Amino acid sequence: MADLYIDGEWVDARAGGRREIRCPADGTLVAEVAEATREDTEAAIAAARRAFDTGPWPGTAAAERGDLLLRAAALLDRDAEIFARAESLDTGKRLVESRYDMADIAACLRYFGKLAGNEAGRVVDTGSPDSFSRIVHEPVGVCGLITPWNYPLLQTVWKIAPALAAGNTFVLKPSELTPHTAILFLKLLTEAGLPGGVGNLVLGAGPEAGAPLSEHPDVDLVSFTGGLVTGRLIAANAAATVKKVALELGGKNPNVVFADADFETAVDYALTAVFLHSGQVCSAGARLIVQREWHDEFVAELVRRAERIRLGGPFDERAETGPLISAAHREKVERYVATALEEGAVLRTGGKRPDDPALADGFYYLPTILDEVRQGSTAVVEESFGPVLTVETFTDEDDAVRIANDTHYGLAGGIFTSDAARAQRVANRLRHGTVWINDFHPYLPQAEWGGYKQSGFGRELGPTGLAEYTEVKHIHQNLRPGPQHWFAG
Ligand SMILES: NC(=O)c1ccc[n+]([C@@H]2O[C@H](COP(=O)([O-])OP(=O)(O)OC[C@H]3O[C@@H](n4cnc5c(N)ncnc54)[C@H](O)[C@@H]3O)[C@@H](O)[C@H]2O)c1
Numbered sequence: 001m002a003d004l005y006i007d008g009e010w011v012d013a014r015a016g017g018r019r020e021i022r023c024p025a026d027g028t029l030v031a032e033v034a035e036a037t038r039e040d041t042e043a044a045i046a047a048a049r050r051a052f053d054t055g056p057w058p059g060t061a062a063a064e065r066g067d068l069l070l071r072a073a074a075l076l077d078r079d080a081e082i083f084a085r086a087e088s089l090d091t092g093k094r095l096v097e098s099r100y101d102m103a104d105i106a107a108c109l110r111y112f113g114k115l116a117g118n119e120a121g122r123v124v125d126t127g128s129p130d131s132f133s134r135i136v137h138e139p140v141g142v143c144g145l146i147t148p149w150n151y152p153l154l155q156t157v158w159k160i161a162p163a164l165a166a167g168n169t170f171v172l173k174p175s176e177l178t179p180h181t182a183i184l185f186l187k188l189l190t191e192a193g194l195p196g197g198v199g200n201l202v203l204g205a206g207p208e209a210g211a212p213l214s215e216h217p218d219v220d221l222v223s224f225t226g227g228l229v230t231g232r233l234i235a236a237n238a239a240a241t242v243k244k245v246a247l248e249l250g251g252k253n254p255n256v257v258f259a260d261a262d263f264e265t266a267v268d269y270a271l272t273a274v275f276l277h278s279g280q281v282c283s284a285g286a287r288l289i290v291q292r293e294w295h296d297e298f299v300a301e302l303v304r305r306a307e308r309i310r311l312g313g314p315f316d317e318r319a320e321t322g323p324l325i326s327a328a329h330r331e332k333v334e335r336y337v338a339t340a341l342e343e344g345a346v347l348r349t350g351g352k353r354p355d356d357p358a359l360a361d362g363f364y365y366l367p368t369i370l371d372e373v374r375q376g377s378t379a380v381v382e383e384s385f386g387p388v389l390t391v392e393t394f395t396d397e398d399d400a401v402r403i404a405n406d407t408h409y410g411l412a413g414g415i416f417t418s419d420a421a422r423a424q425r426v427a428n429r430l431r432h433g434t435v436w437i438n439d440f441h442p443y444l445p446q447a448e449w450g451g452y453k454q455s456g457f458g459r460e461l462g463p464t465g466l467a468e469y470t471e472v473k474h475i476h477q478n479l480r481p482g483p484q485h486w487f488a489g
């Protein structure tokens with residue numbers, strides 16, 4: 001089937017490449033899709049360039065562009081179940097979680113749909129009645145959008161919605177592992193009225209189908225969500241053409257639990273913080289930093305509950321979390337745990353694949369707790385992106401902040417305490433892009449999302465998320481023009 005969308009047409013990969021997509025829960029074949037090469041991506045970039053330079057989209061009234069996003073939200077509500085099932089088949093994620101994702105995605109479309117056109121620029125005081133200056137926001141141009149497999153459509157729409165609201169054209173390259181909701185979404189956008197060439201879709205491996213989006217001179221902005229290693233490469237490749245770059249990378253997110261928190265609440269959230277979606281969440285609270293006097297009791301309770309987490313496929317209604325995305329990813333998590341143990345971590349539970357024969361065909365891994373990890377050890381420093389919790393202890397507030405900030409990442413963090421003033425003090429001192437107090441994981445379309453340090457730069461969502469997709473221009477007019485006679489001759 002033709003499932004690249006280039007210049008308003010559904011086409012096959014020019015070189016005829018195909019890729020099998022298999023459900024990570026049991027290995028069943030979901031579908032076979034086109035596998036693009038650089039040539040396809042370059043054709044998509046050319047189409048997006050033409051649509052931007054000569055098409056009507058950038059000059060379409062912002063409110064009209066917003067209306068298109070609002071229509072897309074309504075269509076997504078209509079087709080939510082189809083999208084959720086497709087997302088679950090590609091990712092192995094529980095259907096209920098994919099349904100939540102679809103609701104979040106519709107909310108994001110509505111947010112940017114309503115935000116489009118709210119900002120008409122501003123008039124600047126020039127200090128003179130004889131001149132007039134204004135600031136306008138214009139679309140950046142052609143946007144290359146590269147997205148990961150863990151929240152495939154959500155991460156995609158966090159980019160597409162503001163890009164379209166601001167009047168850009170785009171080429172999307174979703175993860176090669178999870179292409180289906182991107183295909184469905186481009187169809188939905190055309191049904192909502194997106195003109196040909198404005199939105200383009202290429203599928204395939206990053207170094208082949210994705211690389212031109214960071215390298216090509218006709219791409220004005222590359223927005224990337226994915227791992228740190230790939231992010232560094234994208235930034236380096238984009239430097240040659242000095243394009244705008246936005247990077248949403250990984251995290252090694254602290255969850256700081258003070259001994260004055262509500263015990264049961266803190267334990268409960270510590271579990272969801274790390275084991276939601278089997279840890280395959282950029283903001284997973286994979287680093288528990290618990291006040292020393294609570295350590296033993298807290299870890300014992302975590303272990304007891306972690307051992308009861310039910311694993312299963314997307315349509316198993318009893319399952320509480322699912323598989324890892326691929327065999328290769330599970331092997332990476334296994335290596336991470338092996339290294340942690342070699343470096344002195346104490347395994348409290350998990351650390352292996354489940355014994356249940358019903359799960360043997362999927363890429364499952366047991367919820368794992370590694371205690372007594374050393375600061376600076378691999379397990380504390382590196383993102384596992386799997387269901388693995390490391391446990392560290394602290395003595396007082398200063399110690400907690402020092403440990404929580406001792407990471408080259410800076411995406412998100414949580415604080416559990418019943419002391420409201422302490423919560424605010426610690427939140428102010430954490431060098432992370434999102435801080436949750438007595439909560440973990442919520443994100444809102446109206447609140448900026450992004451990382452400090454090596455978790456990336458740029459922000460998605462909120463007004464800043466829209467601004468990322470604009471250029472800012474100063475227009476100045478002399479209202480009383482006449483010769484200046486700066487030069488005598
Ligand atoms: N900060 C955030 O909001 C956020 C959200 C989700 C995931 N993530 C991070 O994403 C990572 C997991 O996702 P992943 O394994 O898909 O990441 P990844 O870096 O392997 O791949 C991400 C995307 O980049 C593409 N890619 C790979 N090499 C490329 C290249 N040379 N040029 C262009 N594109 C290339 C891939 O095909 C994929 O589409 C984790 O580190 C996670 O923390 C971050």
Ligand SMILES: C[N+](C)(C)CC=O
Nearest residue numbers: 150151280281282283
């Ligand atoms: C950004 N978020 C939390 C939705 C997904 C991160 O992997």
